[in-house]
Amino acid sequence: MSAAPIRSVAILGGGTAGWMTAAALSKALSAQGVAIALIESDAIGTIGVGEATIPTIHWFNQLIGLDEAAFMAETGATWKLGIEFRGWQGEGSAYFHPFGTYGLPGDAQMLPHRLIRAWNGGHALDIEQFSLTTQMARAGVFARSNGDPRSLLSTLGHAYHFDAGLYAAFLRRMAEERGVRRHEGRVTRIEQDGQTGFIQALTTERGERVAADLFIDCSGLGGLLIEGQMHAGFEDWSHWLPCDSAWAAPTAADAAPPLYTTATAAQAGWRWRIPLQHRVGNGYVFSSKFQDAEAARSDLLAAIGTPTADPRLIRFTPGRRRQAWIGNVVAIGLSSGFLEPLESTSIHLIQTGIGKLLSLFPRQDCAALLAEQYNRVFAQEMEDVRDFLVLHYHFTKGRNEPMWQACQAADLPATLAYKVDHFVGSGRLMLRQEDLFRDASWFAVMTGQGLRAQGHNPMLDSMSAADNLRHLDAVRAAIAKSAAQLQGAR
Numbered sequence: 287m288s289a290a291p292i293r294s295v296a297i298l299g300g301g302t303a304g305w306m307t308a309a310a311l312s313k314a315l316s317a318q319g320v321a322i323a324l325i326e327s328d329a330i331g332t333i334g335v336g337e338a339t340i341p342t343i344h345w346f347n348q349l350i351g352l353d354e355a356a357f358m359a360e361t362g363a364t365w366k367l368g369i370e371f372r373g374w375q376g377e378g379s380a381y382f383h384p385f386g387t388y389g390l391p392g393d394a395q396m397l398p399h400r401l402i403r404a405w406n407g408g409h410a411l412d413i414e415q416f417s418l419t420t421q422m423a424r425a426g427v428f429a430r431s432n433g434d435p436r437s438l439l440s441t442l443g444h445a446y447h448f449d450a451g452l453y454a455a456f457l458r459r460m461a462e463e464r465g466v467r468r469h470e471g472r473v474t475r476i477e478q479d480g481q482t483g484f485i486q487a488l489t490t491e492r493g494e495r496v497a498a499d500l501f502i503d504c505s506g507l508g509g510l511l512i513e514g515q516m517h518a519g520f521e522d523w524s525h526w527l528p529c530d531s532a533w534a535a536p537t538a539a540d541a542a543p544p545l546y547t548t549a550t551a552a553q554a555g556w557r558w559r560i561p562l563q564h565r566v567g568n569g570y571v572f573s574s575k576f577q578d579a580e581a582a583r584s585d586l587l588a589a590i591g592t593p594t595a596d597p598r599l600i601r602f603t604p605g606r607r608r609q610a611w612i613g614n615v616v617a618i619g620l621s622s623g624f625l626e627p628l629e630s631t632s633i634h635l636i637q638t639g640i641g642k643l644l645s646l647f648p649r650q651d652c653a654a655l656l657a658e659q660y661n662r663v664f665a666q667e668m669e670d671v672r673d674f675l676v677l678h679y680h681f682t683k684g685r686n687e688p689m690w691q692a693c694q695a696a697d698l699p700a701t702l703a704y705k706v707d708h709f710v711g712s713g714r715l716m717l718r719q720e721d722l723f724r725d726a727s728w729f730a731v732m733t734g735q736g737l738r739a740q741g742h743n744p745m746l747d748s749m750s751a752a753d754n755l756r757h758l759d760a761v762r763a764a765i766a767k768s769a770a771q772l773q774g775a776r
Contacts, residue, residue, distance in 0.1 A: 289651035292320060292499045296488060298473065298511055299504035300326030302450050303619025303636045305457040307502050309350045310640045312464035323496050324461070325469045325488060330506075337560045337567045338366060338547045338630040339445040341385050342722070346637040350460065360456045362563040363448035364543045367423040369630065371734060373551035376684020381734030382546070383629075385443030386419030387726045389761050391435055397761070398729045399742040402713045403754055406742070413733055415762045417726075419443055421769040423545045429772045438768045445630070447547065447560045447567075469494050476515055484614040484652070485511060499650045502643075503617040507624060512607055512617035519608035520623075526676045526696060527604040528689060529555045529626055531579060533586045534569040534600065535593035549628060550589075551682065553577060554689045557589055558627065565594065571626050576689040602626075606668040611657040616643055623668055628678060631671050634722065638667060667722065673702035674723050674731070681735035706737065713739035 295311060297304050308324050315322070347357065357363065368384040375381075389397030397416060404411050414420045419442050422429055432439040462468065471490030478485055487497040503511040512518045524530065543561035550557045555572035570586040577585075583597055606623030610616065618639040625631060642663055646656045679693040680702075698706065705728070708716045715728045746754060 289649040289653075291318070291649055292647070293650075294321040294498040295323070295500045295502065296496050296498035297322070297324040297502040297504055298326075298488065299506060299619075299621070300324060300454065300458070300468075301504065301506070301619070302454050302633060303621075304502075304504035305454045305461060306346070306633075306636050307504060307618055307640055308461035308466045309457040309464075310346070310637075310644070311502075312461050312466050313350045314644055316464055321498075322461075322466045323469060323498065324466055325471070325473060325490060325496060327472045328470065329472065337450050337562065338369075338447050338558075338627065339633050340630050341443045341445045342634050342637065343445050346640070349641075350457075352460070357453075357456065358446070358448075361448035361452040362565070363446045364561055364563055365428045365545050366445045366447050366547060366630075367419050367428070367443070367545045369547045369549055370423075371549050371551075371678070371731075373685070374549075374556075374678065374682050374734070375736055379684065381730070382414060382417075382420050382423065383727060383730045383734070384417045384419035384423065385445060386417065386431075387441045387443075387724075388413075388416045388729065389441070390764060391438065391440050393761070394441075394725055396743065396746070398715070398725065399713050399746055400754055400758055400761075402739045403742040403746055403751065404758055405738070406740070407751055407755075409755065411758065411762075413730070416758070416765065417441075417730075418765050418768055421765060422772060425769065425773050426542065426545060427769075427773050428545055438764060447543075447562055449562055449564070450633075469496055473510065476511070478515060482613065483516070485515065499614065500648065500652070501615045503615055503621045504619050506620045507602060509607065509617060509621040511615045512610065512612065512621055516609075516612040516615050518610070518612055518617070520603070521605045521608055522603055523605040523672055524603060526672065526699060527626065527679065528573040528575060528692065529571045530602060530604070531574045531582070532569050532571045532600045532602070532626075533579075533583050533597045534567070535586065535590065535597035536565045536595050537568055537590050537593055539563065539565050547630060551685060551690075552585060552589075553687050554582065556628065557586065559590075568593070571628070573689050576687070576692075604672075606665065609657070609661050610639070610664045611660040613657075614648075614652045616660070618643070622664065625668065625671050625675060628675050629671070629723075631722070635667070635671070639664070666720075669699070669701060670721055670723075673699055673705070674727075676702055677706075677731055678735060681732075681737060683736050706732075709739055710737060711740060713742045 372380045387394035431442045471492045473488045475489035477487040485501045489495045548559040554577035558569045560567035568590045572582045602624045610622040619636045
């Protein structure tokens with residue numbers, strides 16, 4: 287006989303991860319009468335620097351029924367069309383990672399090969415002229431995709447910058463309206479079944495006992511349940527990603543916020559700049575092995591000027607839990623692992639954790655096969671993002687600081703080396719259907735980091751080199767015309 291259905295869920299921890307989970311579960315499970323509780327303590331701070339997102343945020347916002355206009359007003363959100371990387375190929379260098387595709391509609395996979403063929407033929411074409419999203423970002427003009435696969439507007443993509451604390455508060459109101467019950471206080475007692483190892487109940491310092499069938503650990507980097515009780519283990523990726531600390535500080539808002547995040551390479555890491563409606567989020571992600579905290583703090587303040595609040599120091603270890611689901615405990619957010627926000631993936635990893643949980647939602651026995659599948663997909667996803675981040679660090683040129691030299695000398699993960707070898711050899715991007723970052727993202731960053739493909743897809747050889755150039759000229763002209771029309775219409 288099948289085990290009984292889940293009748294109650296307890297979420298340990300609030301913040302972005304906890305309230306995203308509460309909002310999604312309350313939406314998905316409300317018709318089934320599942321009781322959802324969330325335990326958090328006002329005395330425990332949240333990291334709250336995950337203010338930049340990638341376009342997958344649209345899936346989550348639709349899932350929970352979020353109204354975009356209300357969300358943007360409540361969270362101080364601004365539009366985000368991509369990320370500009372400054373100084374990663376030496377001082378004064380810059381390249382842009384756009385959200386959206388290169389070229390004309392339907393040309394996302396072949397346009398990179400057309401450019402590679404032209405570059406290898408000695409033609410210095412500017413990659414930015416072949417991305418409508420990049421052109422709009424540079425012009426400071428927002429436009430959204432119109433969904434028509436025949437239109438150039440379909441090549442556009444966007445996400446948001448927003449205040450993570452205000453986002454959590456916004457989601458909390460949504461969740462509580464749907465019946466989620468919040469319990470205030472630190473957890474002081476954890477009851478665990480001696481035979482199954484399942485968590486049975488959590489008791490707060492106020493004496494409230496919260497029993498549940500399923501527990502979601504959103505307790506942050508420490509992983510109170512997944513690590514403290516279930517002993518998941520941790521896979522440390524510091525040998526590939528050396529940064530283990532960050533200073534974060536806000537400054538006054540821009541009069542005209544740019545439509546992109548900025549990531550600027552620095553002595554022992556990189557600085558972020560995220561423009562919101564009401565302030566600018568700034569930070570310096572650095573390696574404590576190569577720069578002490580006070581020197582890093584001074585470097586951040588020298589770069590940003592006078593902050594509107596004291597800088598906060600965050601410590602972390604890059605890597606992932608060896609298991610994110612054990613028994614009846616599922617870790618979501620920082621409790622499952624940490625990857626620095628270089629490509630704004632923190633909130634994405636929260637929402638995909640939620641998505642995987644919903645697709646594999648268990649009965650009360652929490653069948654081991656479900657956890658096995660969750661952990662397999664989780665590990666693959668984390669490793670895919672890790673490889674994309676390592677791509678930035680390893681191929682940095684024009685920086686001679688010790689940390690950057692160490693990154694350049696480090697061996698690549700085998701999975702990343704495979705992608706790099708294919709790209710350099712033939713211009714091909716070896717991606718799986720489920721990979722988060724698609725052709726345009728890998729092409730933008732590989733090209734921006736100085737990788738040059740030696741060959742192109744031979745399917746292009748059916749046309750002459752001159753015809754290839756004429757095609758590229760037509761693409762460039764079409765994008766320039768569309769960009770001018772959108773700028774004139776604002």
